[in-house]
Amino acid sequence: MEILRKTGNQTGARIARKEDEAKVVSVRRLMWLRFKRNRLAVIGGIFLLLMYLAAIFAGFIAPNDPTMVHSQYVSMAPHGLNFVDTDGNFHLIPFVYGVKSAVDPATFRKTFQIIPEEKYPLQFFVRGSEYTILGIFRTDIHLFGVEEPGKLFLFGTDTQGRDIFSRVWFGAQVSLSVGLLGVFLTLVFGSIIGIASGYIGGLFDDIIQRVIELLMSFPQLPLWLALAALVPDNWPSDRIYFAITIVLAILSWGALARQTRSMVYALREADFVTAARYSNCSDWRIITRHLLPNTMSHIIVIATTAIPGMILGETALSFLGLGIRSPLISWGLLLTDAQHIRVLVQQPWILTPAIFVIATIIAFNFLGDGLRDAADPFAK
Amino acid sequence: MTNMLLQIKDLRTHFFTESGVVRAVDGVSFDIAPGKTLGVVGESGCGKSVTGYSILQLINPPGRIVGGQILFEREKNGRKEVVDLLKYGARSEDIRQIRGNEIAMIFQEPMTSLDPLFTVGDQLAEAILVHQKVSKRSALDRATELLDKVRLPQARELLNKYPHQLSGGMRQRVMIAMALSGQPKLLIADEPTTALDVTTEGQILDLMQSLQEEFGMAMLFITHDLGVIAEMAEEVVVMYLGRVVEKTDVRTLFDAPKHPYTRALLESIPKVGHKHDGPLQTIEGMVPSPFNIPQGCPFHPRCARFMPGICDEAVPAETPLERSHTVRCYLYSEQAEGDRYGNPA
Amino acid sequence: MEIQLNAVPHADRPLLEILHLKKHYPVTRGLLKRTVGYVKAVDDVSLTIYPGQTLGLVGESGSGKTTLAHSVMRGITPTAGSVIFHDDHLGPVDVASADPAALRHVRRNMQMVFQDPFSSLNPRMTVLDIIAEPLQVNQIAKGKAAQERVAELLQLVGLRPEYMRRFPHAFSGGQRQRIVVARALALNPRLVLLDEPTSALDVSIQAQTLNLLKDLQSRLNLSYLFISHDLGVVEHVSDTVAVMYVGRVVEVAPTRKLYQQPKHPYTEALLSSIPKPDPTRKKRRIAIAGEIPNPANPPPGCHFHPRCPYAQPICAHEAPPLREVTPGQFAACHFSDELNLKGVNDF
Numbered sequence A: 001m002e003i004l005r006k007t008g009n010q011t012g013a014r015i016a017r018k019e020d021e022a023k024v025v026s027v028r029r030l031m032w033l034r035f036k037r038n039r040l041a042v043i044g045g046i047f048l049l050l051m052y053l054a055a056i057f058a059g060f061i062a063p064n065d066p067t068m069v070h071s072q073y074v075s076m077a078p079h080g081l082n083f084v085d086t087d088g089n090f091h092l093i094p095f096v097y098g099v100k101s102a103v104d105p106a107t108f109r110k111t112f113q114i115i116p117e118e119k120y121p122l123q124f125f126v127r128g129s130e131y132t133i134l135g136i137f138r139t140d141i142h143l144f145g146v147e148e149p150g151k152l153f154l155f156g157t158d159t160q161g162r163d164i165f166s167r168v169w170f171g172a173q174v175s176l177s178v179g180l181l182g183v184f185l186t187l188v189f190g191s192i193i194g195i196a197s198g199y200i201g202g203l204f205d206d207i208i209q210r211v212i213e214l215l216m217s218f219p220q221l222p223l224w225l226a227l228a229a230l231v232p233d234n235w236p237s238d239r240i241y242f243a244i245t246i247v248l249a250i251l252s253w254g255a256l257a258r259q260t261r262s263m264v265y266a267l268r269e270a271d272f273v274t275a276a277r278y279s280n281c282s283d284w285r286i287i288t289r290h291l292l293p294n295t296m297s298h299i300i301v302i303a304t305t306a307i308p309g310m311i312l313g314e315t316a317l318s319f320l321g322l323g324i325r326s327p328l329i330s331w332g333l334l335l336t337d338a339q340h341i342r343v344l345v346q347q348p349w350i351l352t353p354a355i356f357v358i359a360t361i362i363a364f365n366f367l368g369d370g371l372r373d374a375a376d377p378f379a380k
Numbered sequence B: 001m002t003n004m005l006l007q008i009k010d011l012r013t014h015f016f017t018e019s020g021v022v023r024a025v026d027g028v029s030f031d032i033a034p035g036k037t038l039g040v041v042g043e044s045g046c047g048k049s050v051t052g053y054s055i056l057q058l059i060n061p062p063g064r065i066v067g068g069q070i071l072f073e074r075e076k077n078g079r080k081e082v083v084d085l086l087k088y089g090a091r092s093e094d095i096r097q098i099r100g101n102e103i104a105m106i107f108q109e110p111m112t113s114l115d116p117l118f119t120v121g122d123q124l125a126e127a128i129l130v131h132q133k134v135s136k137r138s139a140l141d142r143a144t145e146l147l148d149k150v151r152l153p154q155a156r157e158l159l160n161k162y163p164h165q166l167s168g169g170m171r172q173r174v175m176i177a178m179a180l181s182g183q184p185k186l187l188i189a190d191e192p193t194t195a196l197d198v199t200t201e202g203q204i205l206d207l208m209q210s211l212q213e214e215f216g217m218a219m220l221f222i223t224h225d226l227g228v229i230a231e232m233a234e235e236v237v238v239m240y241l242g243r244v245v246e247k248t249d250v251r252t253l254f255d256a257p258k259h260p261y262t263r264a265l266l267e268s269i270p271k272v273g274h275k276h277d278g279p280l281q282t283i284e285g286m287v288p289s290p291f292n293i294p295q296g297c298p299f300h301p302r303c304a305r306f307m308p309g310i311c312d313e314a315v316p317a318e319t320p321l322e323r324s325h326t327v328r329c330y331l332y333s334e335q336a337e338g339d340r341y342g343n344p345a
Numbered sequence C: 001m002e003i004q005l006n007a008v009p010h011a012d013r014p015l016l017e018i019l020h021l022k023k024h025y026p027v028t029r030g031l032l033k034r035t036v037g038y039v040k041a042v043d044d045v046s047l048t049i050y051p052g053q054t055l056g057l058v059g060e061s062g063s064g065k066t067t068l069a070h071s072v073m074r075g076i077t078p079t080a081g082s083v084i085f086h087d088d089h090l091g092p093v094d095v096a097s098a099d100p101a102a103l104r105h106v107r108r109n110m111q112m113v114f115q116d117p118f119s120s121l122n123p124r125m126t127v128l129d130i131i132a133e134p135l136q137v138n139q140i141a142k143g144k145a146a147q148e149r150v151a152e153l154l155q156l157v158g159l160r161p162e163y164m165r166r167f168p169h170a171f172s173g174g175q176r177q178r179i180v181v182a183r184a185l186a187l188n189p190r191l192v193l194l195d196e197p198t199s200a201l202d203v204s205i206q207a208q209t210l211n212l213l214k215d216l217q218s219r220l221n222l223s224y225l226f227i228s229h230d231l232g233v234v235e236h237v238s239d240t241v242a243v244m245y246v247g248r249v250v251e252v253a254p255t256r257k258l259y260q261q262p263k264h265p266y267t268e269a270l271l272s273s274i275p276k277p278d279p280t281r282k283k284r285r286i287a288i289a290g291e292i293p294n295p296a297n298p299p300p301g302c303h304f305h306p307r308c309p310y311a312q313p314i315c316a317h318e319a320p321p322l323r324e325v326t327p328g329q330f331a332a333c334h335f336s337d338e339l340n341l342k343g344v345n346d347f
Helices: A002-023 A027-037 A039-056 A164-200 A202-217 A220-229 A237-268 A271-278 A283-319 A331-339 A341-346 A348-375 B048-055 B093-098 B120-131 B136-149 B168-180 B198-215 B226-232 B250-255 B260-268 C002-006 C065-072 C100-109 C127-137 C143-156 C161-165 C173-185 C203-220 C231-237 C255-260 C265-273
Strands: A082-084 A090-103 A110-121 A123-133 A137-145 B006-017 B020-032 B037-041 B063-076 B079-084 B103-106 B186-190 B218-223 B235-240 B243-249 C016-029 C034-049 C054-058 C080-087 C091-094 C110-113 C191-195 C223-228 C240-245 C248-254 C323-326 C329-331
Touching: A027 A039, A027 A348, A039 A164, A039 A348, A164 A202, A164 A237, A164 A283, A164 A331, A164 A348, A202 A237, A220 A237, A220 A283, A237 A283, A271 A283, A271 C110, A271 C173, A283 A331, A283 A348, A331 A341, A331 A348, A341 A348, B006 B048, B020 B037, B020 B048, B020 B063, B020 B235, B020 B243, B037 B048, B037 B226, B048 B063, B048 B186, B048 B218, B103 B168, B120 B136, B120 B168, B136 B168, B168 B198, B186 B198, B198 B226, B198 C265, B218 B226, B226 B250, B235 B250, B235 B260, B243 B250, B243 B260, B260 C203, C016 C065, C034 C054, C034 C065, C034 C223, C034 C248, C054 C065, C054 C231, C065 C191, C065 C223, C080 C100, C091 C100, C100 C110, C110 C173, C127 C143, C127 C161, C127 C173, C143 C161, C143 C173, C173 C191, C173 C203, C203 C223, C203 C231, C223 C231, C231 C255, C240 C255, C240 C265, C248 C255, C248 C265
Parallel strands: B037 B218, B037 B235, B103 B186, B186 B218, C054 C223, C054 C240, C110 C191, C191 C223
Antiparallel strands: A082 A090, A090 A110, A123 A137, B006 B020, B006 B063, B063 B079, B235 B243, C016 C034, C016 C080, C080 C091, C240 C248, C248 C329, C323 C329
């Protein structure tokens, strides 16, 4: 019987060892596996990654200087790349026609006509206006463009004759970074206050909670407007940029602090925290080793879902003229032109930046969903 | 064999999860005679609760009953007939008629089956009105009667209380009252006393026994507690990893258990009133992952009487010993089960 | 013979003395949080634990057994009373009023194991980090030395040392409870408080865990405060058993005495209520009526009197003190001497 028993245990051990290999997975890896299961989230994540890359390399992608005024081509509709010319010949490399402007004698409106004889083929890695990437590398090579005097306005031009396509990418720099920077501030404020509130509890917690309630019961837009109006006009544009970010963050840390607090509140009573306390762990160690690691993933999820709000907030403020100001460019600022119904009707292409806003927001929401699933890899 | 209230034949309920198929119940068969109590005992993950839920087709996706028969003897128009409950759809009118009326179920945590927004009276009356065409007033009278039956004092006042105002024991009594409202032929009790304190547990067990006598109903009593089984059951089914490993009357189970698992299980519990200083008998290892059930007899990696080359090859067949005693173990028969899931016969 | 078996070796100096411990929670009402009463979760409890011995603590929900354990660790600050820990270096220390330095020292010698093995381990830390944490925090070992000690502890609780790089989610309930035990033992404590350590485990795993605990006790000369609602388990592991009912200890006695000749009607009721794994026994239960009272509003006098089959008028207004009824056996009942109560095997 003893012999039999031994063999039996060996089989058991063999089975156990097989299971072993599958088991040495960290929580982080489980989270990644779970995130990958959500297709939309992965797509959203990739889209956003590309958007942020494009924003960083805006100068490279944009064929034109975004601030350059092309006075000959004010409010010109997009005229795209052609493969087939007016004679029906196919060109392997797409080209744009030259354009001349004329005034319609009847309506006195400016019209643009293509010049079929002038063809400017698309070229890659062309030299154009100078720009810097991340403020470090100075260069004048653009991903694509056409030879002078040809003009490439993929999304048309605005009321001052600037290239909307180029401006979208430079606008992305501000709009997308405002979201990240604002959320970073929210995250720092919100999680510190939330953890303190949940861990200390008592009167401190009560006061913080009432302050947050007060803050959250303010109507958001008017408060933003009021705060943004306080930013002096004569500030340099980078300072205005940070001021606007802070304005956006002021209103959003409350929600994050609340959720962090409730998580900490629940975790504080968890047996593993009690065990840590009974083994003489300091409060600092309990917070940094036990509470933070178990709340961080949730906090990041909440923060991610706050980014779209930030981007929309910036867009709204800039649209109303109280946010980002010239010479900085942001998506909201690009849409300012669309305030007039006449402009909207006659030049609908100036709304193109809105498509980018919408796509970005949706992508963030998809990503947020996926992260939420991933944050709790043990949930069924 | 004749005149069984419920006959389960080769029941298979599997869960098709993303990480693989869990064969929670894999070829379970047993019978319940009218008015008798069958205990189902086993550790977590053995499939005892899923078996109970399968009878009433309360299996939610990704779970599915993939095979077997559940033959139930019901009275229809004064005539007895045997129907296969699995022939009815999970949402069919027939199964709804049977649920609560002919077969009722109570659970470990009554709070999950009581609606916190309605009073006890409302919910009891509702249960009565579903099955009987009576006025709301007489339904409430009947509800009071039922609360008296489950020995809840001041039944009238209790009707106006909300579930959270009651203690765990009282809630379980209300659940039992609700289960009795349709005068069922069979009561499925899934760990009904596990969440209760010892003295309350004793009260509920006493109550269930006397109500069983009074109503003449059969019980399927699911529990992990061998003490409860000893008190409540007449026949016992021992389950391990989705299969019945031993089936016998309760006395034989405790006096002369045959399956090594049953024996080990009985020896591993400290017997109250018989203190000794030595170690308890244990079962080696742990219950394997349900995704990774060992080949052959599922208990073989933990079995003290493992026979290499035999136990780890094919699932042993259910072997009849004496009277109603059956066991699935190669110590008693060399016969393997011809398993349609690809295990060699 | 009988007496010898039951006798607790009193010659030994006690390790822990709980003296008149009280924990009262104020019940507040309204916006201003006016105190309208108290929940006497632990109400004047005195117990003694001897080195190398196990004191079993049984009681139903609301009896205050868990509050008592946390008060001993001073996770909860008691309202009154003292918890004297007899330390080898510091001598007797009152945990209830100890200064931070003394408390830190005493906590190295007292550790706790919790009921739920799933919430007892930080899911973001490896087993190594979990077990090494007490060693690092108390500056006993770090780095390689800590790792060696963790390997040793894992072996001690019957787990393979290679497991230390894994995260808790890779372990079953029983294995997790072993890790919790290993963590509790990291600091070489004298006393381990076990709060329902096997309640969440399967029957077959429960036996393994109980054997492990007993084995560790004899090897390391540990003292246990073993809290459980399972009377069979408590009987198996305990030298002495205390029974609590709504915040008070109603009976303390050497295990065999308490189970065979209880001196409090509540103990008798508990013993009669246990479902016994023996179908031949006639089911004769003491019909104990009613429910456990709400600890915020317990009955006056003896808390058990409304449910007690032997209650007399005096029980309703006078709380009986805990007194020695037979040598070593204490009960809080006015009629312990007169009543002839049944033991666990008499049902």
